[in-house]
Amino acid sequence: MKPLAIILLLVTASVHSEESNTECVPAVDAADSMNVNQKECDYSNEGLNGFLQKAFKKGEDGAVLETGTAAGKNVVSEEKFTESGANKEKNKISNQKFNLKVEVDQWANLPVARAQLFPAALEKCGNGFAVIGEKYRNVATGKIELSMQFACE
Amino acid sequence: MKKTLLAVTLASLFPLAAMADVVVYGKANVSVQNADEAVMDDSRVELVSNASRIGVKGGEEVNSSLKVIYQFEYQTEVDDGTNGSQTFGQRNIFLGLQGVAGTIMGGHFDTPTKVAQEKVDLFNDLEGDITHIFKGEIRASNVVQYTTPTFAGGFAGSVAYVTEENDGTFRQNNPAGTEPGNGISASFGYTSAAFYAGVAMDQDVEAEGIDLVRAVARVTLGAVQLGVLAEQYENENTDYDEDGAFVSALWNITDKWVLKGQYGQSDVRMFEGESASIGLDYKMTKAATLFSYATKVENGLPLLIGVPPATTINTAHRDDTYIGAGVDFKF
Numbered sequence: 001m002k003p004l005a006i007i008l009l010l011v012t013a014s015v016h017s018e019e020s021n022t023e024c025v026p027a028v029d030a031a032d033s034m035n036v037n038q039k040e041c042d043y044s045n046e047g048l049n050g051f052l053q054k055a056f057k058k059g060e061d062g063a064v065l066e067t068g069t070a071a072g073k074n075v076v077s078e079e080k081f082t083e084s085g086a087n088k089e090k091n092k093i094s095n096q097k098f099n100l101k102v103e104v105d106q107w108a109n110l111p112v113a114r115a116q117l118f119p120a121a122l123e124k125c126g127n128g129f130a131v132i133g134e135k136y137r138n139v140a141t142g143k144i145e146l147s148m149q150f151a152c153e
Numbered sequence: 154m155k156k157t158l159l160a161v162t163l164a165s166l167f168p169l170a171a172m173a174d175v176v177v178y179g180k181a182n183v184s185v186q187n188a189d190e191a192v193m194d195d196s197r198v199e200l201v202s203n204a205s206r207i208g209v210k211g212g213e214e215v216n217s218s219l220k221v222i223y224q225f226e227y228q229t230e231v232d233d234g235t236n237g238s239q240t241f242g243q244r245n246i247f248l249g250l251q252g253v254a255g256t257i258m259g260g261h262f263d264t265p266t267k268v269a270q271e272k273v274d275l276f277n278d279l280e281g282d283i284t285h286i287f288k289g290e291i292r293a294s295n296v297v298q299y300t301t302p303t304f305a306g307g308f309a310g311s312v313a314y315v316t317e318e319n320d321g322t323f324r325q326n327n328p329a330g331t332e333p334g335n336g337i338s339a340s341f342g343y344t345s346a347a348f349y350a351g352v353a354m355d356q357d358v359e360a361e362g363i364d365l366v367r368a369v370a371r372v373t374l375g376a377v378q379l380g381v382l383a384e385q386y387e388n389e390n391t392d393y394d395e396d397g398a399f400v401s402a403l404w405n406i407t408d409k410w411v412l413k414g415q416y417g418q419s420d421v422r423m424f425e426g427e428s429a430s431i432g433l434d435y436k437m438t439k440a441a442t443l444f445s446y447a448t449k450v451e452n453g454l455p456l457l458i459g460v461p462p463a464t465t466i467n468t469a470h471r472d473d474t475y476i477g478a479g480v481d482f483k484f
Contacts, residue, residue, distance in 0.1 A: 026178070026180075026439075026440065026483040027176050027178035027210075027483075028178045028179060028180045028206070028208070028483045028484075029483070031178060031208055031210055031224060031226060031245070032245075033268070033271075034245060034262060034263050034268045035268075035344075036222065036249070036251060036256040036258070036300050037256075037300065037302060037303040037309055043176045043178070047178065047440060047483065047484040048177050048178065048179065048484045049175075049176050049177045049178060052177055137217075138217050138218075139214070139217075139220075142218075142252075142253035142302060
């Protein structure tokens, strides 16, 4: 009985460690799963939803809607039309500010969840980033939501 | 069409204030396949739209412990533009309240039993879809459902009450002489990235006197995902008591290439039903996948000699082969 209990504990631990790395699936797959308990993901820069979010972004006259390449899809475009292509790309990244969110069941899990946001931020920025805001709150599901605001260097 | 014009057009559909809480999503899944079906004299090439859809979902917090959630999803036929007389067909549609005690929602959506298949059907919406040999794949109307919050690291359960409505499709399914009643569909399972196990049951959902039990499991071991599903189906009206089983395997050969296959054998939907599929996917981008498949569906019903294959008496016979390739684009 004891070995069985140990094996079960190991399996549970391995399952939990993999679960914490669960990535957000595309919105259509999330909807298809009909899982109302899945973690909330930020689709504000993804696909058609990202396109619409940018289109309706308030106070950004002349914002350019980027829906083409994978490299450009996470970019909040603030560049001017007169800039060269190379400068555009550079400014897109350097001007980018964005939020990343994560939800946890309990406060004790926050440090690990928080640390997971940094590589995601670095992936978006490429050259580095600064944390310019951090917010915690309880959400309706009883979980704790951490929202961090980043700015690319 | 210019993107700005498209944006303005779409803007008129959604209130500006609500945009921040709305996720607009969809996918186009289209394939070209060669269908060699027993009921047809010759094989034919078809363009098929595989549950292409567009939807909106979202929510708004009422307070720190309560949230309104919703989803409206519609299917569109990319191949011929219409589904019968409809441009859009309703898929999962609901309005609900979510709080610390769980989620209650009402609408027209997949029953807990259907949802319990999780990701084990690797050819979902294609000719290899498990719905061709199993039952319980029901998107019911007039449903009220309660879902528990996730507890103990991944456990959750759902109970759906499929209401009796005289003008609904539910009554039409009842055998002559039986009174329409309410149906119950329920599921309970454990979900994580690496492992899933669930059990589900339907009682009087398909029709009065028809019950179904389903058990599903999935395990992900590195690049390999294995799935299994078993189902028992019982019709008290006809004393029909059948079962079936199904296995699937997926191998992420690289980040781009995925090889997958599945096989099922079941008497639930048709006598000695069998379905076998193999496929190879290539992920072009995060959103776009090129896929190919070969599927064989057959059953034990005889093809009557001397009777034209396409006549009603022979359409139940299946010895069909589908080979196709297509594109799946999630937007």
